[in-house]
Amino acid sequence: MIKMIPVLSFAVLCASATLAISAPGAGQQTVLDRYAAEAKAAAPAFAGFSAERGKAFFLAHPASGKPDTPSCTTCHTADARQIGHSRAGKEIGPLAVSATPDRFTDIAKTEKWFTRNCDSVLGRACTAAEKGDFITFMVSQ
């Protein structure tokens, strides 16, 4: 049993390291908490955000918004860790929190871009659940 301790502690270390990578920072957590509260208010059955759903949402091709922006990946590329380009040719910093640590830490900025881009890409506002899933996915990237 004693021999197992180093193995166990190594496993714990690995697990916590993995968690540390994908866990939101304090800034992102504040934003996520707000969206969680909104999501719960909208649907009492809300059971937390999902990076998987966020990934599917990000990679989807809704084409229901404005014709020049059929999907998130039009500008951001399918790899959230890569630099994207606006249609006007300007570089867009990666959405992945690992590449851009201050992403989704400012609620006003986050809201501004969801307001603009959900309308441009989806042709409607995003729900709090969608926003939370999206951020959770980006935190995991």
Add this chain to the structure above:
Amino acid sequence: MQLRQVRVWDLGVRGFHWGLVICVAIGAVTGFLAGRDWLGIHVIAGSTIAALLIFRLIWGWLGSRYALFQSFPLSLRAVRHHLSPAGRGEHHLGHNPLGAVMVYALIGVLALILLTGAVALGGVVKQGPLAFLMSFATGIQARSLHNALAIGLLVMIAAHLGGVVLESWRGRQNLARAMVTGLKESAEAPQSAPVAGHPWIAGLAVAVAAAVLVPGTLALNALPGRGVPPPALDAAYVRECGGCHFAYPPSLAPAQTWVAVMDGLDDHFGENATIDSATATVLRGWLADNSSEHWDTRPAVTLRTTDPAQPQRITAAPAWTRFHRRIAEAVFKSQAVGAKGSCGACHHDASTGRFDPQQIAIPAKAFQ
């Protein structure tokens, strides 16, 4: 009588002549053939010609015998006599009466070319000593005059070369070589005491002229250009608008365009770009105060006329299309540039609204 070698053209005259040949050649090539980005070299050539002319005016009073203006007075009667059969046998060691006309005409036309060039430089691109004074409209007129005078100068140079050939043949002497060596053959008896000139006094006069003109010109150069917007852009504008695209200086479009842009942010060139109303109010005010009507730079004046079909799109303005007609579509689409609206990719001073010709550098990667 024995032919003697006589020193006719002193070092000042020869240096002036060949210096002028080099500078005029550079000015002509950069002016007529090279693109806008050669303006810097063109201006250096012009400035050097100005310095040469000032030196020549001083040397015309303080130089050696045949350099002096009084040795070749402007006289139509002398020209007529020179061209008549009676004048054919006469030998002129210095400038003959016809050559004198050409010298004064060349100096006069060169001075006018320099003047119109400085006015054009000041008015059109807001550079040089007259930038503080000249409007764009005046600059454009001066540029037309500058171009016409430059063509006139080419004609005069052709006539000058023709004259050299003709007079060399008439007088049985190689005038071109004389301008290199300074020596001419003369059958005449040596002139009484040759006038050697006053190189030291002339040098002092040149130094005094330089001491006044160089700092004076630099001081004028440093004055703010007429109708040039301040280089700094509003911080909120750079943050809100520059987040997605190049932050176009508001002097690039008329007030009408900016109002339409701010009114249509929910469908801004195919995207939702709405901003909160407090910021929008600030930006509307700043854009109205800085639209192209308030400025007199080349982009402000020329881009004021928008494309009626898409008045919001600066890169659709007729003048924009004309300025960029030689740039291939592929360059705009390359990753190094990105889009037609990425002004700053090639114009390194784009955010100041100046768009100086010397500040253009298309990234090499854009051609790959």
